[in-house]
Amino acid sequence: MSISDLELTAERASSFARLVLKSLQREYPNKLDHVLHSAEEVQTPRALHPAFYGCFDWHSAVHGHWLLVHLLRRFPDLPEVPAAREALNANLTQENLLAEAAYFRQPQRQSFERTYGWAWLLKLDEALSGWDNAEGERWRQHLQPLSEAVVARYLSFLPKQNYPIRTGVHPNTAFGLAFAWDYARTVGHNALATLVEERSKTYYLADADYPSRWEPGGEDFLSPALMEADLMRRVLPTEVFQGWFARFLPDVAAGQASTLLEPAHVSDRSDPKMVHLDGLNLSRAWCMRSIVAALPPGSATREVLKASALRHAEAALPHVASGDYVGEHWLATFAVYMLTSPTP
Numbered sequence: 001m002s003i004s005d006l007e008l009t010a011e012r013a014s015s016f017a018r019l020v021l022k023s024l025q026r027e028y029p030n031k032l033d034h035v036l037h038s039a040e041e042v043q044t045p046r047a048l049h050p051a052f053y054g055c056f057d058w059h060s061a062v063h064g065h066w067l068l069v070h071l072l073r074r075f076p077d078l079p080e081v082p083a084a085r086e087a088l089n090a091n092l093t094q095e096n097l098l099a100e101a102a103y104f105r106q107p108q109r110q111s112f113e114r115t116y117g118w119a120w121l122l123k124l125d126e127a128l129s130g131w132d133n134a135e136g137e138r139w140r141q142h143l144q145p146l147s148e149a150v151v152a153r154y155l156s157f158l159p160k161q162n163y164p165i166r167t168g169v170h171p172n173t174a175f176g177l178a179f180a181w182d183y184a185r186t187v188g189h190n191a192l193a194t195l196v197e198e199r200s201k202t203y204y205l206a207d208a209d210y211p212s213r214w215e216p217g218g219e220d221f222l223s224p225a226l227m228e229a230d231l232m233r234r235v236l237p238t239e240v241f242q243g244w245f246a247r248f249l250p251d252v253a254a255g256q257a258s259t260l261l262e263p264a265h266v267s268d269r270s271d272p273k274m275v276h277l278d279g280l281n282l283s284r285a286w287c288m289r290s291i292v293a294a295l296p297p298g299s300a301t302r303e304v305l306k307a308s309a310l311r312h313a314e315a316a317l318p319h320v321a322s323g324d325y326v327g328e329h330w331l332a333t334f335a336v337y338m339l340t341s342p343t344p
Helices: 010-023 058-074 081-091 094-105 116-128 134-160 173-187 190-204 224-235 238-248 276-293 300-319 331-339
Strands: none
Touching (some): 010 058, 010 331, 058 134, 081 134, 094 134, 224 276, 276 300, 276 331
């Protein structure tokens, strides 16, 4: 396999769509993030989240919907299209999404899914925007109250967040900013784009000599280093980014960042935390591919990252369908995003 083979083919798209369709309306098992105020709030996942109750948890349900929309747009003739449309029509109703938006307005919900779930919700809205399709337009119209609630959360929270969260799991600040930036630029939300750019530079512009040997963590599905770099290649002019990246990860060009450049080993794919490392290999690959596209042709760093991205993809893609729900309910999304990320 070469890096040019990392494409989302129709065959791959079908297999990933089938994985998500098995999970999208599967209510149990379910991992709720739900603050209880009274016994009356002890409710089923579907009662709490009538649109996004499947796929084990709220954020995975959201990005499962993103995957189906993304595939419908790219491959409108897939055999799975009728089942995908049926599931999206059932879940993305006006009533369901108004209930999801109302949940965000309830007390003690200000940190709900901050910012990982927020980011995927905006990625779903972004995927629906600009699509000349009657169903897609209807789904996006229904989604708007929830999208507006999430944007309002970003605009309220980010000015108060004095320090970025540099973790390899859901609260990672760089990931949340990157997808918010994509959404803002796509739909023309200038206030959000301006805020994301300012926060990104405030948090990360002075970073240098990142200790890559500290990665990976044992339950990471995001690389704090590469996710930060993937954000900064978005918000900085290309030449500025190239200088920033050379200072940020100076050992990459020499191939010395071994724990960052070699795929993580997954010892137990039935463990819901250990299987995160398959997701890490996929997200590292998409970050590297996108960073490579922002580096000058012929640079040593570019070649090192291209080779590493390929190794990470080869290590993870065979295990997206592992046979265990703890990985299968979400890894297809990471695989699709990796295979459609910017390429050199």
